[in-house]
Amino acid sequence: MGLNLHTHLEGWVRPATAAELAREASVPTPPGGWDRALRMDSPGDLTVYLAHVAAAYPVLGSAEGLRRVAREAVEDAAVDGCDFLEIRFGPSTHRRPGFDLAAVIAAACEGLADGSRATGLPSGLVVCLLRHDDDETNLAVARAAAAAAGAGVVGLDVAGDERVFPSIARYRAPFAVAAAAGLGLTAHAAEAGPAESVVEAVEGLGVARIGHGSRAADDPAILAWSAERGVTFEVCPTSNVLTGAARSVREHPLHAFLAAGCGVVLGDDDPVTTGSTLGAEERLLVTDGGLSDEQVGAMHRTAVEVVFTDETTRALLRDRFA
Numbered sequence: 568m569g570l571n572l573h574t575h576l577e578g579w580v581r582p583a584t585a586a587e588l589a590r591e592a593s594v595p596t597p598p599g600g601w602d603r604a605l606r607m608d609s610p611g612d613l614t615v616y617l618a619h620v621a622a623a624y625p626v627l628g629s630a631e632g633l634r635r636v637a638r639e640a641v642e643d644a645a646v647d648g649c650d651f652l653e654i655r656f657g658p659s660t661h662r663r664p665g666f667d668l669a670a671v672i673a674a675a676c677e678g679l680a681d682g683s684r685a686t687g688l689p690s691g692l693v694v695c696l697l698r699h700d701d702d703e704t705n706l707a708v709a710r711a712a713a714a715a716a717g718a719g720v721v722g723l724d725v726a727g728d729e730r731v732f733p734s735i736a737r738y739r740a741p742f743a744v745a746a747a748a749g750l751g752l753t754a755h756a757a758e759a760g761p762a763e764s765v766v767e768a769v770e771g772l773g774v775a776r777i778g779h780g781s782r783a784a785d786d787p788a789i790l791a792w793s794a795e796r797g798v799t800f801e802v803c804p805t806s807n808v809l810t811g812a813a814r815s816v817r818e819h820p821l822h823a824f825l826a827a828g829c830g831v832v833l834g835d836d837d838p839v840t841t842g843s844t845l846g847a848e849e850r851l852l853v854t855d856g857g858l859s860d861e862q863v864g865a866m867h868r869t870a871v872e873v874v875f876t877d878e879t880t881r882a883l884l885r886d887r888f889a
């Protein structure tokens with residue numbers, strides 16, 4: 568198995584847990600039930616996909632709920648056979664009166680620590696800025712993430728609807744705050760936006776990892792530039808098919824990334840939304856994607872080099888995948 572370097576906590580709420588948390592918080596059951604609300608059954612676009620992810624938001628507004636969901640994600644990943652879980656979430660969504668950004672982040676960190684202690688699976692939290700949030704909120708999120716560096720937070724990301732909110736330059740200040748705190752940096756880019764947004768994210772935000780980056784495959788010059796700059800693409804095949812960012816796993820842009828010499832690592836994006844775990848994605852790359860086991864192994868070794876973790880953990884992972 569391998570490292571999960573692109574997955575969202577909000578897309579990892581077990582339907583049964585959502586139902587229980589909803590009862591406790593008097594949140595109404597969505598029409599058709601939690602399973603249908605959280606899972607996307609057939610391909611659509613990024614906006615529809617994000618609506619399924621957002622269906623979990625109403626049950627994530629408490630410390631107990633967030634802590635439980637984070638712990639259960641680590642437990643599920645351990646059962647799936649994962650070797651390192653780097654999981655991300657957007658804390659601004661889950662704030663409530665009396666439950667501020669620092670408390671939201673702390674609850675997720677505690678849940679991951681609970682899960683890692685119980686399973687032995689190492690984990691780290693990546694905090695997401697959200698494209699629909701205002702600049703002041705995103706700066707506050709980056710500061711709260713920086714304050715929790717070393718207490719479970721390992722990185723900063725920007726996520727959300729790239730079609731509706733395309734600008735990257737807006738996130739320079741918060742990314743500078745995270746970089747100064749020693750956090751790892753990644754950004755969702757060129758998932759629904761143009762190939763050039765990869766360059767904007769790398770040069771403007773200082774990231775070396777790109778979430779999805781699917782549209783970069785449209786532009787050979789940007790692929791060559793990415794390879795030369797050592798950019799690693801975090802790919803999530805099933806999610807990319809559901810959002811329309813890839814036609815199929817066989818025609819997934821990851822083949823163009825590999826051919827151009829770019830780094831490629833794997834994630835499952837939102838395993839409840841997509842119904843596919845990291846282990847399933849890995850098998851899919853071989854059965855449907857036409858990759859060899861050796862190519863999948865090389866992706867794991869790339870992941871070991873770019874995972875946001877301490878050097879002791881990296882050395883252990885390096886030994887495991889040598």
Ligand SMILES: [Zn+2]
Binds near residue numbers: 573575726778
């Ligand atoms: Zn994502």
